Amino acid sequence: MSDQPRTELTVAILAGGLSHERDVSLRSGRRVAGVLRDQGVTVRVLDVDASLVAQLQEMAPDVVWPLVHGSSGEDGSLQDLLTLLDLPYVGSEPAACRLASHKPVAKALLRQAGLPTPDHAALPQSLFREVGARTLLGAVERKIGLPLAVKPASGGSALGVTVVERSEDLPEAMVACFAYGDEALLEHAVRGTEVAVSVVDLGDGPRALPAVEIVTEGPYDYDARYNPGRSEYFVPARLDEAGTRTVGELAVAVHRTLGLRHLSRTDMILDEDGVAWFLDVNVSPGMTETSLFPQAVQADHASLGDLYMDLVRAAQQN
Structure with missing residues (x-):
């Protein structure tokens, strides 16, 4: 439990997790926790690991604020967990996530x-293996045209994102994209x-x-x-x-x-x-x-404090 004196309102902030955006999530969590503490709220920052459910059940917070970026933090699964635990939380519901x-x-x-929204194609890595990268990329280039923004279909913080101006740079951009997910979004770069x-x-x-x-x-x-x-x-x-x-x-x-x-x-x-x-x-x-x-x-x-409290x-x- 927190060593801070308990106030009328307790908030659990979820940060970290195992996504590529873990460090950013931890920084977000610490910043929001500091703002809420300045408002007199009792706050604990919890990592998303095997002890999370037990810690939430022990703490029984009034509100949970998920600040896990990418993967399970934004794809609705963490929100599903909080719903199962009957814990109110800041942010969108699972289906919308x-x-x-x-x-x-x-x-x-x-x-x-x-x-x-710009013209685009969403292509899984498996399709590249099945029909050939050159065939697929040629079709994308003819239909959508350069420049192209190549990015993972899920995730954030611009990880795996490349803006491609020349055809010869497209294969390298795909490799960088697939390092962060199995599906690529190739979008006309407006x-x-x-x-x-x-x-x-x-x-x-x-x-x-x-x-x-x-x-x-x-x-x-x-x-x-x-x-x-x-x-x-x-x-x-x-x-x-x-x-x-x-x-x-x-x-x-x-x-x-x-x-x-x-x-x-x-x-x-x-x-x-x-x-x-x-x-x-x-x-x-x-x-x-x-x-x-x-x-x-x-x-x-x-005021950040006023809005976060709202x-x-x-x-x-x-």
Whole structure:
């Protein structure tokens, strides 16, 4: 048990796990724990391991906040476990997590709803072995065209992601992608302003926070995301009124269409014609010192402590 004095509210933060994003998850967990403790909440950060269920049952927290990024943290399985244990938690329910975390499924649902997302193909590693890599990649290049963004169909933090400008670089990008998963998403790389829009939903409907514009020296990869210096952020994004409205509307539409709850962050590209193209949605956004969700909260002139408490209270109510 925590050696801190017990308060009226106890929160268990789940962080770590065995995904490739373990270190980022632990950093997110520590940051949120610190903010909640400053609000007088009793907090424990629990790793996702064989002792997790016993620790949760012993602690009997009022609310659980899953901050495990990637794999079981965002694919609905951890949320299923918390449901089985009758523990209220911050974030989306299992079915919505499954829809959002698998990029090809999310893109298909959003395109069906009329939302812009780049042309793409989702191809498992087994198909490359069966029909030949050269045949498949040639078809992708003819149909979708270069440049291509090659990324794992699930997971985040830009792990395994490569933007390919030349045909000869495509095989190496596939190898890098398959190091992080068995299915690849090959997506037309849209040019424009890279923007992330966070959404909060406390029970009275989703609301977009100020957009964060991302300017990076080189690709916005894992290193650029979590090690200060390579990326510059503009919050709010340097967009005109129409662009600001467009990106906010897309983020809210994504949140609604996929049935998300409490919070989300949608990554997109706003092109020169003013079209916002959906790239990805995160049901458990990063909360580290360089993460985009906390930046958006502060740009909204809101206190991190107040908003995090609001999210905890929303979880208690549903």
